[in-house]
Amino acid sequence: MRNEFSIFAFDLFIKRMGRILAIDYGTKRVGLAVTDSLQIIASALDTVHKTEVLNYLVNYCAKEDVDTIVVGEPKKLNNESADIEQHIKGFIRSLKKHIPSIKIEREDERFTSKIAFQSMIDSGLKKKKRSQKEIVDQVSATLILQSYLEHKHFK
Numbered sequence: 576m577r578n579e580f581s582i583f584a585f586d587l588f589i590k591r592m593g594r595i596l597a598i599d600y601g602t603k604r605v606g607l608a609v610t611d612s613l614q615i616i617a618s619a620l621d622t623v624h625k626t627e628v629l630n631y632l633v634n635y636c637a638k639e640d641v642d643t644i645v646v647g648e649p650k651k652l653n654n655e656s657a658d659i660e661q662h663i664k665g666f667i668r669s670l671k672k673h674i675p676s677i678k679i680e681r682e683d684e685r686f687t688s689k690i691a692f693q694s695m696i697d698s699g700l701k702k703k704k705r706s707q708k709e710i711v712d713q714v715s716a717t718l719i720l721q722s723y724l725e726h727k728h729f730k
Contacts, residue, residue, distance in 0.1 A: 592612055592613060592614060592640075592642070593612070593639075593640035593641050593642035593643075594609050594610050594611070594612060594614070594639055594640060594641050594642065595609070595610045595614055595641070595642060595643045595644075595645060595720065595723065595724070596608070596609045596610075596620070596632075596635070596636075596641050596643070596644050596645070596720075597609070597617070597644075597645040597646075597647070597682070597716045597717070597719045597720035597723065598628075598644065598645065598646045598647060598716060598719075599647050599684065599712050599713075599715040599716040599719055600625075600628075600646060600647060600659070600662070600663050600666055601625065601659070601712060602625065602659060602662065603624070603625055604622050604623070604624060604625065604708065604709060604712050605622065605623050605624075605625055605628040605712065606619075606622050606709075606711075606712025606713045606714070606715050606716035607619075607620040607621045607622065607623065607628075607631075607713065607716050608620050608713065608716035608717040608719070608720040609639075609641075609720070610720065610724070612640070614642075614724065615724075617717050617720035617721045617724060618717065619710075619713035619714060619716065619717050620713070620716070621713065622709035622710075622712045622713050628666075629666075629669055629670065629673060632644070632670065632673075632674065633673050633674060636674050636677060641677055642677070642678065643677065643678045643679070643680055644670065644674075644677055644678070644679045644680070645679075645680050645681070645682050645719060645720060645723045646663060646666075646667055646670075646679060646680070646681055646682075647663075647681075647682060647683075647684030647715070647716070647719045648660070648663075648681040648682060648683050648684055649663075649684050649685070650683060650684075650685050652685075667679055680723070682719050682720075682722055682723040682726070683722070684715070684718075684719050684722075
């Protein structure tokens, strides 16, 4: 009887965990990545035009159980906010308005685009594929998410 209860309780716990979604916000495109339901594996999800991302996220969060949205925080080498930060803050305000039930956190995204591009080279991706900026955006979002997961587990 005890084992059955433990399995039932574990099953309930697993089903209640939502995904974590990461955003690499850009002036034209927005890269998206998401975890599995156990919040262990980060995977590229999509790249969406900036004007369509809010609707995309509202629809995605209505279909999938999302606990947290992590938005990349671009900073300069001197730790000051990058110029795009004002646009990101406006986007976050809209996100909170449209999806108020989901926690929004930030994660430093310095160098993610450069690391994403290098990881694409290292993985053997052909030059034609690497030139598709949509893929770089997705890989960048995945790196933001991986960084967030690492920091979350070591807090």
